[in-house]
Amino acid sequence: MTDLHITSAGEYPHGYDSRQTFVTTLDLIERVQPIDMIVITGDIAHYTLDGSICSWVSLHLSSYRVPVYYTPGNHDLPDLLADTGSYNEGLKGGELFYSLQLDDRRYIFLDTSGHSVSDKQLSWLASVLADCSHTHKHPVIFMHHPPCPAGSLFMDRKYPFRGSEAFGEVLQIYNDVIPVFCGHYHIAKTIIWKNAVIHITPSTCFEVDPFSETFSLEFAPSGLRVIDITNDHIQSSVLRV
Numbered sequence: 001m002t003d004l005h006i007t008s009a010g011e012y013p014h015g016y017d018s019r020q021t022f023v024t025t026l027d028l029i030e031r032v033q034p035i036d037m038i039v040i041t042g043d044i045a046h047y048t049l050d051g052s053i054c055s056w057v058s059l060h061l062s063s064y065r066v067p068v069y070y071t072p073g074n075h076d077l078p079d080l081l082a083d084t085g086s087y088n089e090g091l092k093g094g095e096l097f098y099s100l101q102l103d104d105r106r107y108i109f110l111d112t113s114g115h116s117v118s119d120k121q122l123s124w125l126a127s128v129l130a131d132c133s134h135t136h137k138h139p140v141i142f143m144h145h146p147p148c149p150a151g152s153l154f155m156d157r158k159y160p161f162r163g164s165e166a167f168g169e170v171l172q173i174y175n176d177v178i179p180v181f182c183g184h185y186h187i188a189k190t191i192i193w194k195n196a197v198i199h200i201t202p203s204t205c206f207e208v209d210p211f212s213e214t215f216s217l218e219f220a221p222s223g224l225r226v227i228d229i230t231n232d233h234i235q236s237s238v239l240r241v
């Protein structure tokens with residue numbers, strides 16, 4: 001799930017009740033039970049993240065009794081998410097990035113809250129991907145921003161990921177395809193770029209018209225992405241309310 005854009009109670013970002021749309025979208029999980037984990041790829045808050053928003057989201061997710069992993073978006077504070085998620089040892093110098101080994105997969109969670117990946121994070125990612133190649137583990141990356149332009153006129157111009165070229169070079173340290181799951185653009189889309197297959201998941205709140213050069217809402221239902229992973233295949237699909 002991604003781009004919850006939760007506000008204080010009684011505030012309505014772009015006219016949407018983001019608390020209600022989150023709860024309604026979350027209910028879709030009932031259709032795909034059982035699940036093993038929930039990943040929230042950022043923009044938990046619409047303005048600025050605070051403890052009460054984290055607690056509110058966490059309370060709703062806790063009913064599923066599975067680990068919840070967060071990657072910070074540009075509206076989030078990494079240290080608050082580190083305290084909220086199921087893995088809280090990933091905070092390094094104010095950035096929240098970490099990886100988990102499960103079976104033959106290495107799950108990598110990145111911090112793009114500053115619209116980029118820092119040099120420190122990039123060299124850590126390089127070492128993780130080199131290790132994946134040597135140990136024959138398959139990486140799966142979660143991050144808020146798509147790491148390349150993604151064909152939304154407004155978002156590509158106004159809020160792009162910065163540092164695509166350097167990031168793309170690091171991805172190619174791994175000698176096979178890397179699935180990347182992200183949000184930020186408030187659309188559903190899949191892009192092939194370098195050796196990555198990038199899946200953008202729609203927001204649980206509002207969608208952005210990819211064909212408008214100015215900020216413009218697209219009236220599509222909110223959604224989440226269901227990801228089915230085994231050691232030798234990945235498939236995913238978007239479910240909408």
Ligand SMILES: [Fe+2]
Pocket residue numbers: 003005043073184185186
């Ligand atoms: Fe967002």
